[in-house]
Amino acid sequence: MSTEPVIAAVDGSDDSLRALDWALTAARLRAAPLRVVHVRQYGPWAQPGALVAGPPAPAEDPVLEEVRARLDDRTDRPVTDYLAVDGFPAAVLPELGADAQLMVVGSRGRGGFAALLLGSTSLAAARDSARPVVVVPRPGREVHEGPPVAPGRRVVVGLHVDSPAEATLAFAFAEAARRDARLHVIATHPWPPLEIWPAPGELMPPAVDEDAVEDAVRTLAAGLLGPHHAQHPDVPADLSTPPGDAAGHLVAASRGAELVVVGRHRRRLLAPARMLGSVTQAVLLHAACPVAVIPPDVEPTG
Numbered sequence: 595m596s597t598e599p600v601i602a603a604v605d606g607s608d609d610s611l612r613a614l615d616w617a618l619t620a621a622r623l624r625a626a627p628l629r630v631v632h633v634r635q636y637g638p639w640a641q642p643g644a645l646v647a648g649p650p651a652p653a654e655d656p657v658l659e660e661v662r663a664r665l666d667d668r669t670d671r672p673v674t675d676y677l678a679v680d681g682f683p684a685a686v687l688p689e690l691g692a693d694a695q696l697m698v699v700g701s702r703g704r705g706g707f708a709a710l711l712l713g714s715t716s717l718a719a720a721r722d723s724a725r726p727v728v729v730v731p732r733p734g735r736e737v738h739e740g741p742p743v744a745p746g747r748r749v750v751v752g753l754h755v756d757s758p759a760e761a762t763l764a765f766a767f768a769e770a771a772r773r774d775a776r777l778h779v780i781a782t783h784p785w786p787p788l789e790i791w792p793a794p795g796e797l798m799p800p801a802v803d804e805d806a807v808e809d810a811v812r813t814l815a816a817g818l819l820g821p822h823h824a825q826h827p828d829v830p831a832d833l834s835t836p837p838g839d840a841a842g843h844l845v846a847a848s849r850g851a852e853l854v855v856v857g858r859h860r861r862r863l864l865a866p867a868r869m870l871g872s873v874t875q876a877v878l879l880h881a882a883c884p885v886a887v888i889p890p891d892v893e894p895t896g
Contacts, residue, residue: 609700
């Protein structure tokens with residue numbers, strides 16, 4: 595069992611307090627310690643990349659004092675420590691996350707434009723952290739209703755059969771097991787396919803059969819899920835292979851779900867910077883439940 599903490603990033607906003615509550619449950623489910631972090635950026639030294647730990651002590655930090663008072667009476671509270679650091683949150687939090695098994699942030703903090711659906715700090719944490727990051731949205735997000743799903747607790751995960759992310763699947767299965775939840779796997783396929791016009795003198799390509807495409811996607815997906823089923827035989831998994839946009843299906847499935855799990859783009863030779871990917875970013879912006887963003891090749895913990 596990993597002893598790495600679950601980090602809750604707080605700044606005194608309602609969003610961060612919702613993230614704190616989610617992190618508290620996550621730490622309890624993992625039998626892990628909870629670390630509450632407040633990154634203060636009000637000093638003149640708060641430049642991007644700055645990380646200055648230490649004084650003033652947590653007892654002198656009003657945000658951490660508020661959190662301490664909130665948690666002191668919780669009988670289900672795990673071992674908890676408090677950390678105040680000075681710096682630029684978007685740069686500091688990903689660094690701190692390297693020593694945690696999971697970081698939890700609110701979708702927005704105190705700063706920025708109120709109309710934004712996702713703040714720069716939560717975006718940076720999800721994009722740059724070496725470990726999984728959960729972004730907890732504000733309540734009341736409305737999403738269109740998707741196809742009927744099995745009743746009960748659900749964890750949703752997106753699967754790209756052409757470039758599967760094993761770390762994402764491993765996290766989703768483990769999280770469903772912890773929460774005694776069903777796993778809803780969504781593996782989409784583009785439809786209709788792009789039209790390909792033959793060169794002069796070439797034959798027209800044969801028409802593509804949508805049922806055949808869906809069957810192929812289902813077969814590939816089932817094969818990718820097999821090893822994870824073997825590791826978590828008690829986790830019931832439902833596989834959906836709908837046509838169309840993956841982001842739209844994942845957002846629709848987020849309605850009533852406990853968590854949506856998505857992967858982060860792998861670095862590429864010609865694009866070495868870290869990227870979330872369009873599907874992951876759309877899910878972060880619009881999902882009605884918390885979203886876990888999993889870096890490629892991260893080792894499962896807990």
